[in-house]
Amino acid sequence: MPSTAPESDHPYAVPGVREPSSQRVRAESRLQGQLPCARCRYELQGLSIAGNCPECGLPIGATILAVVDPFAKELQTIPRPRLTNLGLQVWAWSALATALVVWTMRLSELAREVLGTTYWPGWAPHTAVLLTALSGLGATALVRPHANIPVRFRAAATAGCLGFIPLAILHWSLFVRIDASTLSFDYFSQAPDQSRLTIRLLCGLLCVIITICLRLNARVLVSRSLVLRTGRVDRQTLYALAAAFGVGVVGDALRLASGSFGSKWMEIIGNAGIMIQVLAALLVTMGLAGVAIDSWRMRRAILSRPLALSELVGSDAGKEHDHDPRRA
Ligand SMILES: [Zn+2]
Structure with a gap:
């Protein structure tokens, strides 16, 4: 919908915001x-x-x-700044915590295979699912942090929040139903579980969609922070995160595809897929850490006018x- 007012050069991303009023101040002002x-x-x-x-x-x-x-x-005034800030922090930090819990599972699986240790974090699968759901709950703070947010921004954020429901179910299927019962390090597997790879791929796709959907309103909140929006810290964190999830999807797809090739190609493609999966895991973890740090930096811009x-x-x-x- 076009606005008659000239658009602000503020990267606020909300259409129709007017230019800031000129602030002329006399030099002798105290x-x-x-x-x-x-x-x-x-x-x-x-x-x-x-x-x-x-x-x-x-x-x-x-x-x-x-x-x-x-x-x-x-x-715009944020009507419930404490709740909005709480939701933002819970969203970002629960997501990072989910990644760290998954690392705990993978590293203990690796240690079982390589070092012959017997430790398995029995608490980890359910914790990862709970943290996923908690992150989705926190994300609801991004649906309508304040008034005058375009409908498509709110619709996208709502879709992003709803995406956490299938994501939590898929995480349950992956971590609780499959990983906790097999306890094997998937990356060493010559014949990877195809259904597990399919679930992984769907999780990755969901995470790409969720990240892109939540990004619009996350940017609206980022624009409130003088430090973040003047480019001193803003690094397009959520785009980078979506790309990292996308890299993981490519890795999963390659490993899935490797099942339908001849043995020589299967090995090359499968190994490339494994390397890409590990790279994506590192990039996703770094991306989630970046989002968590940026959310923490934004707390003052949300809590105070x-x-x-x-x-x-x-x-x-x-x-x-x-x-x-x-x-x-
Ligand atoms: Zn001084």
């Missing part, structure tokens, strides 16, 4: 709100914005640039609210 110096944390309240920090000499303008969000007025310049120096229009500014 800081009305509390503002600790960006370098030494000295309280700068009451000082001229054109001056320097009396403690360390850092220009006060530099501190203002570091904390003021020029889009503060355009950003963005800080507008007018809240720090007052407004000539005299229409501003008289609330306490908070640091971004």
